[in-house]
Amino acid sequence: MDNNYNTIIIGAGPAGMEAAYRLSVFGIRTCLLEKEAETGGHLLKWDRIFPEGRKASEILGFMRKRIESGNITTITSARIDSIRKKAGNGYEAELATNEGKKTITADTILIACGFKLFNAAKKEEYGYGIYNRVITNADLENLFKTNSTGSIIGENRTPAVGFVHCVGSRDEKAGNRHCSKVCCATAVKQAMEIKEAYPQATVYCFYMDLRMFGRHYEDMYLEAQQKYGIRFIRGRVSEVSEDCNERIVAKAEDTLSGKPVKITLDMLVLMSGIACNPDSGKITGSLSIENDSDGFIKYADSIFGQVKGPGIFTAGTCTGPKTLPETINEAGEAAAVIYGYLKGNSNNF
Amino acid sequence: MEDRIPGGYDNFVIPFLAGMAFILAYCIAKLIGIIMHMPSDDRKKLLLSLVNPRIIAKNIADIFSDCLLHVKIFRKNPKLGYMHMSIAFGWFMLIVIGHMEVAEFMPEKLHTFYYPIFFNYFVLKTADSGTALAVYEFLMDFFLLMVLSGVGIAVFKRFRSSIVGMKRTTRPLTRDRIAMYALWAIFPLRLIAEASVAGTGGGGFLAMSIYKAISPLMPESANVLPIWWAYSISLGIFFFMLPYSRYMHIPTEAVLIMFRNAGIRATNAETGFSLLEQYSCSTCGMCIDACPMTNIAEGEKNASVYFIRNLRYGGGKSSTKSIANACLMCNKCVAACPVGINSCELKRRYRSADYDGMPARQYGFVPSMETHPATIGNTAGNPCMEDHGNRISASYAIAGTKGQSRGVDSKPHKTASCKQNEDNVYNKKAIYFSGCMTQLTPSVSRSMERIFKAAGIDYSYMDRDGGLCCGRPLMLAGNDRDAASLIEKNTGIIETSGAEILVLSCPICYKVFKENYRLGNIRIMHHTEYINGLIESGRIKIRRTDEKLAYHDPCELGRGCGIYDEPRKIISAAGHLAEASENRESSICCGGSLGSITLTYDQRSKVTQAALESLACGSPDRIVTACPLCLKTFGTYSALPVEDIAFTVARSLEN
Structure with a gap:
């Protein structure tokens, strides 16, 4: 079997899959590597995607269909044992796969290893x-997918549910100074979904400030307040404890009214942010490109992004938090840049 | 034996005498100033200590071991220890034996002060002196050789400090250099001077052999006076420079020991006892290697030695302040200091000057004692709270926040009655105060609740439903006054609870409860002590696994309160103890310390990484600590799982 490709794509999440598809359209042969058993990345864990609430499974199905191409070799459960520049041009990677060890070579590398929650x-x-009723945004998506929010909330049809924004984002103490960008919209989406499942529920969102920056996001925010009556409390939750009925007691400060609040909840959802994927450091280390102090891969240019080294490119959240459409866009752009590079155009700026 | 020089005097003794007179006058004047600036209570303590035989004995023992033999430095670093011991003890013996020699052979000259110093110049040794003289001469040369070997190391160390195992040391100021060169010159000059007159003044093996080597080269009429002048001048320069240089520690340290043994502590950063501490700092720089801030870029400038140097010589105010505010208050420098200067306390006192004249806070939002859930058996208002029994009248005295802190070398006090009741201590009602930090680490408080229940303890949870700060963070920031009002409120709640044992999970709280609260007969225990007691008395049983557990000594628990063994016993009962490379007194701050006011999270993370590296030394499976703040700080950066010791025990419970 021929193990030479034009491009090795590391990571078969949305960025990697989309880039593989775009490159295949250009007739470029790619090897799409995924460490997990399935392609899809974080999309696998999500139930619905904001702003319209489209099913993640539907998006993923569409994307998977698009990578069924003769130009794309997808290897799942793949571990990269080493990756390095070959003498002369191109790169070489040694893989451990379900079919044993394997060495592949390519002219270019596209890093699309994504983020870690x-x-x-x-x-x-x-x-x-520690407390059973405290879950994360990803856990809640899983509960939605499996239709099992009751496993946390119980039989109570009038539950109180809280959402804590910025968990591990914009938090120097947690080692992450950056904004994760997607959690505000996700929290608002999930809060509305809770209200749809439990119309009698009281839902609180504890936020620092709401960053509803995208098109239609502000509409979601207004809808959440007007249609669903979700209560937005500006202030960070300071501490959480459990009462004798194992319900959650959250303490926070309502900074708009300047008063401390203490709310008893049936479920508390933590909006875990986008953190860098520590594995990206291993890849960049052996390719001698840099990671920033926040752990994400450094852009070579703050405006035009892209090009890291000769033949090394990035797409998606490995260079910082992005929404799904942004990731898809960047994957397309990366494919175009790679195409240009392979055609001998190294002036990508 | 008789005078070689008629009248037994020469002008060359003048530099020495002038220097000696100056330094004596200076020291006496300073000492009076220091005593005058101390609070009158401290003056009383000092006076009482001078007639207390126990303290007198301790003074003598401490002065001998710390000022002369330098046992503390020896323990840490034998080469450096030898250097100090040889110079200090050797010089001391030269002075003592020199005087004995004069007393033996020329007793009428003892009062002249200079005679013993320049003995060999002034005497004409005659054969009738016998073996006694030979013994004296041997001893004098032996100790001179000892001093010279120390000076040799000192000179060498100046150029290559790594030879004595110090990675970093201070750069001496010009004033220190002048005194240092004078000190270096004294002993070689003394040797050459004595050798020059060994033909008539006699001499031991050293002086005599040098005399024999050089005498053929010297004309018969050679004038030996210049060399004696040089010797005397070097002594004079050294004495004149003493008050303006690092060497002031030589006369001061003994006084510091006496004051400290009398129970006197710094009450501010600039006068009284703290001045004594400043003078006692030899700027040896051992605190630099100890300081965890050396892991931060340019963090070295924050070492305690520079703080004290600034205080003493009135360095730039801003830089003194920036050092004081950056300090993590981990007390590592205090543990490393061979003189035992409590520089963290000096910095804390320095910070407290910022609060002078500021209005005290009222803490009006704090619930009153009467309505606090821990003090009333009101199950209706608070369904989760156990019944707390009878209320007792709250009569509490607020512990003074001044002068209460114990040195790092002191052991936590266990009164005799506590010891006697050790067995039934767990039958007594306990009150658990988790503290603010433990509120943020529910794994700790939940583990404690499981342990209390497993052991069948009658306890109440003082701050389950919200509580007050213990006051220590305010004290670390220098705000003793506001801390006192928190201490007053907490004291009331605890005394009214009727509990006999106060259990704390947070070493920060533990330290302030031990030192600044006056809780009468209520015994104060950190959960490591309490849990260890539960295990040893068989109240709880835990499974032992093969896991390797590294134990991190939290600053406030280890160096702060002297608790090192209890947590290690617990860990050994639950698994295998893997010691960190820097442990116990040398444990590195986790970086999260509340002590620092100005360090950024980036800077702190460098300290955290250093601590984690040290903990990873024994390749453990987990890191165990006994402080909620360390737990949180390590949790952010550690690749290994981190847990509190209470959690380790709770997950290993068999009953």
């Missing part, structure tokens, strides 16, 4: 992993 247990004051 912040480990909410690190913010121990929120009690994730």
